[in-house]
Amino acid sequence: MQVLGPWSDSAVIDELAGGKARGLFALYDGGVRVPDWAVLGGDVFERFAADAGLTTAIAEFAALTDLEPALARGAELRAAVAGAPLRGPVFEVFAEAVERVGADPIAVRSSVHAEDGAANSFAGQFDTYLNVRGVEAAAARVRDCWASAFSERAIRYAFARDLPRAAVPAVVLQRLIAARVSGVAFTANPATGARDEVVISAVYGLGEALVSGAVDADSTTVDKLDGTILDVVLGDKDCRYEPDAGQGWVRREVEADLRVAPVLSAAELAELTDIARELETHRGAPQDIEWAIDDTGVWVLQSRPITTLAAPDIAGRTAELRGAGETIPAGEQRIWDNSNIIESFSGITSPLTYTTAADIYGRVYRGYARSLRVPAAQLAQTDAWTPVLLGTFHGHVYYNLLHWYRMVGIAPGYPLNRKVLEAALGVAEPLPDELAKTLRPFTFDSTVARLRSRARTTAVYVRRIATIDAMMERFSAEFYRVYDEFDALDHAGPTGPQAYAAYRRVDHDLVERWGPMMVLDAILLTLTGCTYLLTKLLLPRAPEWFLYAVVGPGADVESAEPARAMTELARLVRADDELTAIVDSTAPEQVYQRLREGDHTDFLARVEEYIDRYGYRSLDELKLETPDLREDPAALFTMLRSAAGRAGDTTGPSRSAEADAYLDDHLSGLRRRLYEGLRAKTSRCAAHRESLRFCRTRAFGMIKRLIRVMGRDLAARGVLDEFADVFQLTVQELRACYEGADTAGLRDLVAARKALRARDATLVAPARFHTAGPRLGRAELAAQGWVPRTATAAATAGTVLTGTPSAAGVVEGPAVVVDAPRDVAGGILVAYRTDPGWVAALPSATALVIERGSPLTHVAIVARELGVPTVVQVKDAATRLRTGMRLRVDGVNGTVTVLAEGDRP
Structure with a gap:
């Protein structure tokens, strides 16, 4: 037996000194400032146990495989260890260790072999004693630490994780720092899993008060890369705890001015952040660091791996999705605008919805470019920006706006089309001309090659304008053939792998067909722009509403059908007092059952017809996590209750009739025929676009149903905790679940993303913001308007x-x-x-x-x-x-x- 410490061989430390001592040895080896320490190794305890006649009992305890017998035997051993004296060679080694530390008071800490490991920390399972004074008290606390290896909490912890019980504990003796302030530092955010953040908690006085919860701490989140303070939460610091003259603590009041001030200065935060970075690099994994500051500076008391980090990096997966996933050169600008993207993806959007949409957008617009006969070399250049047309920040989806201008540049007529794009997207701030002119979708080696390509693209584009009606007819026929076949399937029957195979077929077929149809958006931009210019030329005094009314898709547009059908359902409700009572007084989720129970066969048939025809509709219908009416018809009855309140009212006349009247008064002859020809073409394209969007909704409905099968399958297999967790995966992670990838850790990843969602919900999402270069950290985002929600004053009368x-x-x-x-x-x-x-x-x-x-x-x-x-x-x-x-x-x-x-x- 010998006293172990910084002077010992590393192999001996690994074998005998336990987890805490291994950490202290690594800190010392890395040149970190650590208070003097010494260790009573496992061999010292073995000799102590032999002297006390406990060796056989401990071996039998370690061999037990059932929890209850282990708890009973552990209680016996705990009492025996605490009551046996240190004597002979054991006491001599102990006394030498106390002398090595050379201070009074000291801290006495357990150091079990499995403690502070990379997978299991055993945090809080074994005893630690601070402010230990005198040899006799230190000997008692050493026995208490040994005894804690047989405590109920330690035994339950080991059994819950199928770990060996701590039958041979070691103990660390360490000089106690008379801390002015102390705390812990995490080199990754334990709540969110963010690897680029350091979280530092600090209290006045002893850090044990922080661990025990006796004192509320300041908590500061710091950007690990540049030290920028991202977030500060000041604790309620009314007191601090200091060592007393005996063996405990004394509670002291904190001065009023210190209660509202940060515990740590900016310089101390910076130094702790530097230490955290260095320790993580030295130890090769995120660290949980205990530290203290006295009049001489910062001391590191221990450092151990973070075993409860919310989102371990599993095969490159990270918890927080931020930006568009593109590598942005330093200083290069990006503009993020939510414009009308929030019509499709409002509020916080799940990772599965965002990544699915981003993936589809990228492939569809590449297909669009290919359909316009863009040369292969230039088509390859679009791969740099088509996959990143969308971005996400704090769970909100944004247009990566500059790339959308590039996309518009694929078709001819860019100067006009980009102006219409800004109106179509609802962009509040048009792009400066000098910037817009630089946003080319691709480049050419020569002017001749560029002109040849532009001539070919223009010819194809003009042909598409002429044949768009036939294109739409063919697309609709083929789409609804696929949709009807899919709709007839029994989606309760497929296994997860079968649903995945069907999902990949649907995804591939729809994207392949959709790409060429994106020309419709470009055509509508061109025709709307031409209509705008012709209106300004022929009708310079036309009111602002006129343009939007004159190019509407028509009263018979398919997308208005659900509203008309809802109005008819509402009329039926108001015509029947009993139906009115059911819809008005019954919770929406119970109306369907009430209708089934009552004598309302005809009305129920109309409701089921509505669900059959429009069941793919829902609020936030492009968000995969939102159930449609077939899955949850309660939303239908919510809207029906509201619509029934006005079932007897009639909506106003169509604005297109007023537009016709205005044209009759101000335009005639050849000019009118010219105008009407352009108007008719634009209106048909607007109607086609609405129909295409209806198809998109139905397509997402198909994908929703298949993903729900996969979610239930993954939950049944234990890959996820519950079905809804599938929406916290990215589409790439979901695919990997069915393509042989390692799924271990996905549950932790999901938990981290749920925690992020809760935090993100407290932030204001600005409508538009800019970033420069690759840095998309919280500090940069906060400067762009990502701040906690604050009360906004209500508008007053006259506003x-x-x-x-x-x-x-x-x-x-x-x-x-x-x-x-x-x-x-x-x-x-x-x-x-x-x-x-x-x-x-x-x-x-x-x-x-x-x-x-x-x-x-x-x-x-x-x-x-x-x-x-x-x-x-x-x-x-x-x-x-x-x-x-x-x-x-x-x-x-x-x-x-x-x-x-x-x-x-």
Whole structure:
């Protein structure tokens, strides 16, 4: 037996000294400032146990395989160890260790072999004693540490993880630092799994008060790379704990000015961050570091691997998705804009939805470029930006805007098309001309090659314009053939692998067909731009609403069908008092059952017909995590209740009729025929686009149903905890589950992403922000508006909010501010954004006020056809307007006025 310490051979430390001592030895070996320490190795305990006659009992304990007998035997051993004296050679080694430390008071800490390991920390399972004074007290605390190896909590911890029990514990003796402040530092964020952050918790006085929860700590999150402070939470620091003259602590009040001040100075935070970085590099894994600061500086008391990190890096997977996944050169700018993307992906969007959408967008637009006969070399260049057309920040989806300008540049007419793109996307801030002109989709080796390619692309594009009606007819026929075949399948039957195989077929077939159809978006941009220019030329005094009305898709547009069907259902409800009572007074999720139980066969058949025809619809219908009406019909009854409140009302006249009247008054002859020809072509393309978007919704519905089969399969196999966790995977991770990849750790990854979602929900998502270079850290994002939500003052009477007129008409009424189309019942629907699933709620609204979006978004188009006055792009509408405020919505001039309570028409 011998005292072990920094002077010992590393092999002996590994064999006898236990986990804490191994950590201290590594710190010392790395040149870290560590308080003096010494170790009583496992061989010392073995001799102690032999002297006490416990060797056989300990061996029998270690061999037990059932928990209850182990607990009983552990209690016997614990009492025997604590009561046996240190004597003879054991006491001599112990006394030498105390002398080696050479200080009073000291800390006495357990150091079991399995403790502080890479996989299992045993944190808190064994005893530690601070402020130990005198040899007699130290001897008692050593026995207590040994005895804690047989404690109930340590035994249960070992059995729960199928680990060997700690039958041969070691003990560390260490000089106690009279800390002014102390705490812990994590070299990765343990809550979110972020590897680029250091989290430092600090208290006044002894750190044991932090560990025990006796004192509330300051917590500071620091960017690991550059030391930028990302987040600070100040604790309620009313006291600190210091060693007393005996064996315990003394509680002291903290001065009033220190309670509200940070525990650590900026210099101390910087030094601790440096130490954390160095220790992680030296130890080769994220570390949990205990530290203390006295009058001489920073001491590191111990460092161990973080075993409960929320998201271990599994085969390159990370918990937090940020940016678009592209490598951005230093100093190169990116613009992120949520524009009308929030119509499709509102609020926080799951990793599976975002990565699926980004993957499909990339492949579809590459297919679009190929369909326009872009040369192979230039097509390869698009691979640098088509996969990153979308980005995600704190769970919110954004356009990677500069790349969308590049995409528009594939087709001819870029100067005009990009202006229409900005209107179509609802971009509030047009791109400066000098920047827009530099955004080329690809480059050529020579001018001749560029001109030859442009001539070929233009010829193909013009041919597409001429034949777009036939293209759409062929696409629809083929799409619905595939859709009908899919819809007839029994989706309860396939296994997970079968569902995955079907998903890959659907995904491949739809993307292959969709790429060429993206030319429709380009054609609509071109035709809308030409209509705009012709309007300015022939009708220079036309009102702003006129352009949007004159190129509408027509009253018979397919996307308005769900709203009309909902209006008819609402009429049937109001015609039957019993149905009215059921819909109005029953929870939406229970209405379906009430209808089945009652004598409402005819109405139930109409409801089931609606679900059969439009069951793929839902709020946030492009978000894979959102169930459609077939999975959860409760949303239908929520919208039906709202629509039934206005079942007797009629919507206003179509704005296209007013546009016709305006044309009759201001245009005739050849000019009118020319205008009508362009108008007709543009309107047909607008209708085609709406139909294509309906197909997209149905396609996502197919994918939703297959993913739900896979989610249930992964949960049944134990890969995930529950079915819904599948939405926390990326599409690449989901595919890997069925392609032989290692799925270990996915549950931890999912837990980390759920924690991130909770944090992200507290942040404001700016409509537009810029980044430069590869740094997308929290500090940079906070500077761009990613800050915690703060209360926004309500608008007062007389306030006029301005936006873009989208559907003409003037309406006064109460505001109903919603994040889903429910309980509008004749009010003015005010929303931050809408998505195509909201169209069924339009019959229940007298007017629409939408903060984000454009006049060319799906709901705005349908609102025009239904005659619902609409103003879009109304800044701060969803935060400054409150439910119950009386508003005047002017869809002609694009204003929303807050009226005083007494104001009436």
